Amino acid sequence: MQWTCPIRTGAETRPDAPALTFAGQGWTYRELDLEVGRWVGALRARGVTAGDRVALLATNHAVGVFLFLALGRLGAVLVPLNARLTRAELQPLTEDISPRLTLALTNLAERLPDAEPLESFADALGAPDSHCVPLETKTPRVILFTSGTTGRPKGAVLTEGNFRASARCSEANLGPHPAPRWLGTLPLFHVGGLAMLTRTAYDGGCLVLRERFEADDTNRAIDEEGITHASFVATTLERVLDARKDRPVPSTFRLALIGGGPVPAPLLERARAAGILSLQTYGLTEACSQVTTERPDEADGRTAGRPLPGLELRIVGPGGEAVGPGREGDIEVRGPTVMAGYWNRPEATSEALRDGWLRTKDLGVLDERGRLTVLSRRTDLIVRGGENIYPAELEAVLAAHPAVQEAAVVGVPDGRWGEVPVAFVATRNGVPLPEDLGTWCRESLAGFKVPARFLSIEALPRNAMGKVERTVLRQRAQAA
Structure with a gap:
């Protein structure tokens, strides 16, 4: 199957609809299409072509969105690096991927000796380039580094098909929305942030991007900017509730996804009392974010929910046999969101992917309704x-x-x-x-x-x- 850039599609079907906001600026789908076209021209001028890797070290910024979307139009691959890592931690990652181009925000560039300042690259942009190759299901879009229990980084290759399926499966679970407005406080160098970006683009919504999470700012966005969806972890959810003193959210706010591990029951009760429907999730980079999520009509905060529609999940015993409800074992996932493999790591890929099943090495148990409880994240994680x-x-x-x-x-x-x-x-x-x-x-x-x-x-x-x-x-x- 082939797809075109969702921003190009949006520019043709809903040109004046909001697509992105950041730091007081906003872009409609028409404006974002033109901006991405300028980045395409700059990248092509630097020789970036299909299959090339471009490394990026940056906190959340609109130019990171432009770069990601422009690389998609070229069939090239973004490698977003964790902006919290040190120079010593980053060096082996860039060596592993051999990037055609390395970019970094100026305040982070010293950690990557060969990086060009992202702002300077943006300043040199010229006229928009209309080049836009169709993307296949298996076209790599992102390499995200994630460590295993050995601590050695592995680059999970996520494809266009992975992101499309993740958005489709999530919408099937949460329910459609005519124009979702996702609050983007998760970092774009994490799968959760990128999934939010792609989900919004595919759904014709608007990403309200923030450089970082701040509780007061999050509450202002919920109250004044029409936010419909957000993603939190337990600590950030609690800070939001503390900052707003449990004041109810407006009716425009629909729900929040909660990742990063189990959430205390009293915190979920506080959130729901304030009108924040908080749905626990379980996911991982290798499955392009969500694997299971509570369903809005049956959320009780006791589990991480059922597998998203279109995904399969099973619990296997020590011998690799599937076990029934109530039996503990390893969590395995199968479906269109599962990664293509690990970059340049065939042995690790073979170990992780068996007969289409992703062996997460997390421990869990399913109840009689097929809902997952995660017992341990990769044993020692x-x-x-x-x-x-x-x-x-x-x-x-x-x-x-x-x-x-x-x-x-x-x-x-x-x-x-x-x-x-x-x-x-x-x-x-x-x-x-x-x-x-x-x-x-x-x-x-x-x-x-x-x-x-x-x-x-x-x-x-x-x-x-x-x-x-x-x-x-x-x-x-x-x-x-």
């Missing part, structure tokens, strides 16, 4: 305020400290962030715990990954197979 933290990555940094013999990192519950990482450190020769461990970590890791606490331990507890007993460490961390 720590989810801090919606950001994934993989213990192996932190442990490798700590192990490189000259005074550290060994280290293990576990997640513990936190009232603000959901979970925070706590590091257990055994030092060499029994020396006192170094005071500079936080500084040491910040030199190589993004701030949200740095352990909240460092606890001294004589030796890490291990089982008969020599594996660290993380359950024991979690109990100790919580007791401490």
Whole structure:
């Protein structure tokens, strides 16, 4: 199947409808079509063609939207990099993808030595270029890096078909809307942010883009800008309710998707009392965002909902056999939103994709109604305020400290962030715990990954197979 650019389609069918707002500016579909055309011309002038990768380091900005849409018209691939990563973390990612072009916002460019300032690139734009290749279902659109439990980054290749299917399946679950206005506070370097962008474009709606989440600003947008949909994690939902003092939202606001892990029942009750229908979701990058979501007419906050219409989900036991309701096991997903594979990682792709099923390595259980409860995100994964933290990555940094013999990192519950990482450190020769461990970590890791606490331990507890007993460490961390 082939598709054309949704903005080009919108410019032909609803040219004066709002398509994008950012920082006090707005673009109709006609205006956005022309702006994207200018970016197409600039990219073609730089030799960007179908299949080329363009790396981008940026926080949310309108020019990031222009770039993504323009690359689609060329059949090229966007590689959005996490703007919270350090220079050391970013280097192997860009080396892996060999980009034709690397762009970064000026204030972030120092982290990517070969990056061109995104603003300068935009200033050099000329007349609109009408070039717009049709996109196939399997045309790669984005490579998003996501780490496994080993901590080694893998680039998930998401296609035009993945994004189209994700939007279609989500609409089938949430119900259609003639002109949705999504509040874009999720970063566009995360699958949730990109799914929101594409969903809005395909549905003929408007993305109300923000550089970052701010509770007061979010409430102003809900109250004054006609927001119909938003996406939050538990911490941001709570901050929104606190800031508005539980004041009811206007009738124009329809619902909020809640990701990043389970949401406390009292928080959901607060949200619904304020008129915010909050639907819990379960998703992952490799499945182009949502996999399951509560249905608006049966949401009770007890599960992450059923699979989206058009997707299949099963729970499998240790031998790979599907198990019935009430039985715990590994979550597997099949359907048109599942990624094409990992970039340049055939072995990892073969491990993750078996007979069309995506092996998430998350643990879960289905109830009699087919609703999913997620028991563990990739076993050792720590989810801090919606950001994934993989213990192996932190442990490798700590192990490189000259005074550290060994280290293990576990997640513990936190009232603000959901979970925070706590590091257990055994030092060499029994020396006192170094005071500079936080500084040491910040030199190589993004701030949200740095352990909240460092606890001294004589030796890490291990089982008969020599594996660290993380359950024991979690109990100790919580007791401490």
